[in-house]
Amino acid sequence: MIALSDLAVPIVGAPMAGGPTTDALVVAVSRAGGLGVLATAYRTPAQTAASVSAVRAAGVERFGANVFVPDDHAEHDADLASLSAYRDLLRTRISGVEPGVIAPRGRDGYDETLDVLLDAGVPWVSFTFGLPGRDVVDRLHAGDAAVVVTVTTASDARSAVERGADVVWVQGPEAGGHRSTFDVAAEPPTVPIEDLLADVRSAVDVPLIASGGVGDGRDVRRLLDRGAAAVGVGTALLLADEAGTSEPYRAALTDPGFDETVLTRAFSGRVARGLRNRFHDDLGDHAPARFPEVNTLTAPLRRAATAVGDPHGISLWAGTGHRGARTGPAAEIVADLWRSAQQG
Numbered sequence: 001m002i003a004l005s006d007l008a009v010p011i012v013g014a015p016m017a018g019g020p021t022t023d024a025l026v027v028a029v030s031r032a033g034g035l036g037v038l039a040t041a042y043r044t045p046a047q048t049a050a051s052v053s054a055v056r057a058a059g060v061e062r063f064g065a066n067v068f069v070p071d072d073h074a075e076h077d078a079d080l081a082s083l084s085a086y087r088d089l090l091r092t093r094i095s096g097v098e099p100g101v102i103a104p105r106g107r108d109g110y111d112e113t114l115d116v117l118l119d120a121g122v123p124w125v126s127f128t129f130g131l132p133g134r135d136v137v138d139r140l141h142a143g144d145a146a147v148v149v150t151v152t153t154a155s156d157a158r159s160a161v162e163r164g165a166d167v168v169w170v171q172g173p174e175a176g177g178h179r180s181t182f183d184v185a186a187e188p189p190t191v192p193i194e195d196l197l198a199d200v201r202s203a204v205d206v207p208l209i210a211s212g213g214v215g216d217g218r219d220v221r222r223l224l225d226r227g228a229a230a231v232g233v234g235t236a237l238l239l240a241d242e243a244g245t246s247e248p249y250r251a252a253l254t255d256p257g258f259d260e261t262v263l264t265r266a267f268s269g270r271v272a273r274g275l276r277n278r279f280h281d282d283l284g285d286h287a288p289a290r291f292p293e294v295n296t297l298t299a300p301l302r303r304a305a306t307a308v309g310d311p312h313g314i315s316l317w318a319g320t321g322h323r324g325a326r327t328g329p330a331a332e333i334v335a336d337l338w339r340s341a342q343q344g
């Protein structure tokens with residue numbers, strides 16, 4: 001089983017679904033001595049299988065994959081009215097662009113994707129938005145894969161370890177992208193990552209990954225000093241050469257006009273942190289807490305905005321350390337973070 005203590009560099013390249021994580025980024029982070037993690041969300045099981053093969057074809061065996069656990073709260077099936085009202089708001093935003101349709105909530109290929117990861121023997125699998133079933137944990141352990149669960153509270157960390165997690169990924173409020181609350185409707189806690197890490201440390205006795213707001217090596221050092229076995233970095237890799245971050249997204253990350261990050265449900269229905277833009281300002285107060293339905297509704301609008309290079313119409317996920325994001329090869333970004341972490 002991959003142990004975080006075996007990494008030459010205790011940095012995990014956070015899974016970033018929706019484009020930024022590419023096979024090349026995973027390969028580069030793992031080759032740099034860290035751990036690259038594939039993002040399987042919004043991708044078909046076949047695409048995930050192809051990514052696993054591509055990473056291996058590049059000679060990398062030590063890597064992970066992340067999956068989104070589907071929402072199993074039956075109460076979220078009701079209330080189509082709020083989704084329909086949100087759809088009406090979205091219809092007026094870009095002339096000629098229809099929002100996606102309100103479809104019954106499915107499992108988004110979760111079971112099939114897990115089968116791909118299990119069949120391929122992916123050695124490290126992380127779960128976001130909930131716990132894997134006991135059977136899934138057992139099957140992964142039978143193949144000697146590490147089971148990792150991303151949490152935002154100490155009590156979820158306890159549940160994860162009770163379920164069989166070998167590693168807990170602690171995600172602070174500073175993190176870019178979606179917060180891994182187990183209930184889509186929950187408002188994620190605001191306890192800063194250092195304090196959350198301490199809370200989780202006293203609740204469970206497994207290695208911890210800390211993530212949220214890392215902009216430079218000092219942030220890495222601070223989290224390692226506070227007991228993390230490794231530090232997860234997402235935003236710091238968004239401008240890497242190998243990242244699949246879209247052009248308008250890259251431009252916004254380096255534009256001094258986008259200087260603030262906010263928590264918003266506007267794009268996906270789940271709370272996520274990103275650079276503040278007009279989509280959030282106009283819609284953030286109206287989006288129902290439903291995922292992935294809201295994500296599906298906004299998809300055609302986001303695609304249209306990306307096509308015309310409009311940063312105000314796309315999700316610009318970014319953590320509070322976004323000013324630290326650098327361009328260049330991912331290997332250099334990881335090496336620089338680690339070098340300055342060791343100095344500081």
Ligand SMILES: Cc1cc2nc3c(=O)[nH]c(=O)nc-3n(C[C@H](O)[C@H](O)[C@H](O)COP(=O)(O)O)c2cc1C
Nearest residue numbers: 014016017128175176177211212213234235317319
């Ligand atoms: C663009 C983007 C996409 C993300 N997608 C995922 C994902 O697919 N799965 C996941 O567990 N976390 C996802 N996250 C959260 C990261 O895994 C990680 O917790 C976060 O990036 C850490 O904070 P930082 O961005 O400040 O480094 C995403 C973050 C970003 C910025």
